[in-house]
Amino acid sequence: MSGSLPSNPNSSPNTSTNLDPNDGSVESLYSTRLSGGKHWSMRLRRGLLMQLRDIKGGANVGMVFYNTADLRERYNAPDTLKCQHTFYLTQGHCLYSDMGRIFASVIDDTLGAHETMCGNSNREQISRQYGARSYQQDRNTWHQNGHDAFMVELSKYELGRRDLPANVNWFSKCAVRQDGAIDFVDGYAMAGSEVSLRIEMDCLVVLHTCPHPMASAEHYPHTDVGITLRHAPPMTTDDICLNHCDENRRGFENNRLYHLGSSL
Numbered sequence: 001m002s003g004s005l006p007s008n009p010n011s012s013p014n015t016s017t018n019l020d021p022n023d024g025s026v027e028s029l030y031s032t033r034l035s036g037g038k039h040w041s042m043r044l045r046r047g048l049l050m051q052l053r054d055i056k057g058g059a060n061v062g063m064v065f066y067n068t069a070d071l072r073e074r075y076n077a078p079d080t081l082k083c084q085h086t087f088y089l090t091q092g093h094c095l096y097s098d099m100g101r102i103f104a105s106v107i108d109d110t111l112g113a114h115e116t117m118c119g120n121s122n123r124e125q126i127s128r129q130y131g132a133r134s135y136q137q138d139r140n141t142w143h144q145n146g147h148d149a150f151m152v153e154l155s156k157y158e159l160g161r162r163d164l165p166a167n168v169n170w171f172s173k174c175a176v177r178q179d180g181a182i183d184f185v186d187g188y189a190m191a192g193s194e195v196s197l198r199i200e201m202d203c204l205v206v207l208h209t210c211p212h213p214m215a216s217a218e219h220y221p222h223t224d225v226g227i228t229l230r231h232a233p234p235m236t237t238d239d240i241c242l243n244h245c246d247e248n249r250r251g252f253e254n255n256r257l258y259h260l261g262s263s264l
Contacts, residue, residue: 006094013245030229036222038142041153043068044229044261050104050197050205053226054171057191058210061170061225062120065103066204069073069262073097073161077116077166083247087170087176088113092244094200094251098165101258102251103203105241107232108196109197116168118182120146121129130211130220143220149208157204170195172212184214198232198241223227 029048033055034040038111044050052061057094067073076098090259091109094102133142165201174182209225229234235242242252 007151008011008196026055026230028228030227032227033208034225034227035140035142036209036211036224037116037142038056038221039144039149039206039210040096040227041156041204041206043204043258044199044202046199046203047232048199049107049230049232051226051228052170052195052197052198053228054193055191055226056188056215057189057193057223058171058187058221059174059189059193059209059223059225061168061207061209062150063168063170063205063207064080064165065097066099066152066157066159066163067097067099067101067103067208068202068204069239071102071157071163071204073099074163074165075103075167077168080116081253084245086175087117089116090114090204093168094241094244094248095197096251099254100251101254102248104199105240105248106195108194110192111171111173113173114168114170114189114195115172115174118172118174118184118213119166119171120150121215122147125194125213126211126220144208144210146208146210146213148205149210153158153206153208171214172215173183174214182214184212184216186216198235201258241249 065075070208074097080096081087089106090112091106094105097103123145127141130143137143154160154163171193173188174184175185176182211221241248
């Protein structure tokens with residue numbers, strides 16, 4: 001699925017954490033529901049709010065971002081973690097491009113930790129763990145993997161394997177042991193868990209709902225994820241993402257200069 005939406009003409013260039021994601025008075029511009037193993041993409045304008053909801057619990061949402069004006073600029077997981085001195089993503093964090101700009105900011109999160117280190121599942125792994133199933137034979141009960149799901153969506157924009165950066169895995173948590181080994185935390189996301197992203201610059205968002213590469217479930221997870229788009233309210237001076245760290249202030253300033261140059 002792919003598409004685009006207009007921006008909010010009344011929103012400021014950088015759009016606040018004063019939004020209740022469950023407030024019915026905030027009009028929904030678009031909503032959809034994806035079952036496990038699906039993929040989705042859309043060009044989103046800055047000033048929009050993207051809300052993800054794990055409907056049944058146990059979901060994983062792999063996600064990457066690209067600058068719609070220049071698809072060579074894309075999400076950079078190492079810089080995102082390094083500049084904010086964190087291993088996890090949660091409320092107050094921003095998602096950075098490889099040009100030091102901010103694609104989106106996490107303005108609300110009911111879980112507290114989402115990982116962006118472990119990448120995608122692939123065809124061989126999914127076949128080994130859950131059994132090989134093809135769409136031609138099994139239709140909607142087939143076992144899609146994260147890498148191929150991304151490839152299907154990226155091909156719609158003339159992008160390919162070399163254009164796929166390390167991704168975020170929303171609703172998934174990995175814990176680091178004393179020796180540096182990483183373990184997947186089973187049963188982390190409960191039904192109804194939500195994360196809300198404020199879109200800070202026009203971007204292409206590509207996502208899938210395939211299993212996390214470290215998930216230990218015996219059966220292919222058939223989870224449901226809700227996606228809702230709304231207009232985000234203007235950013236305020238006490239914004240949690242803006243004030244999270246000095247690096248985020250610099251990131252938002254990079255955005256301001258980028259949009260200033262784009263408007264000339």
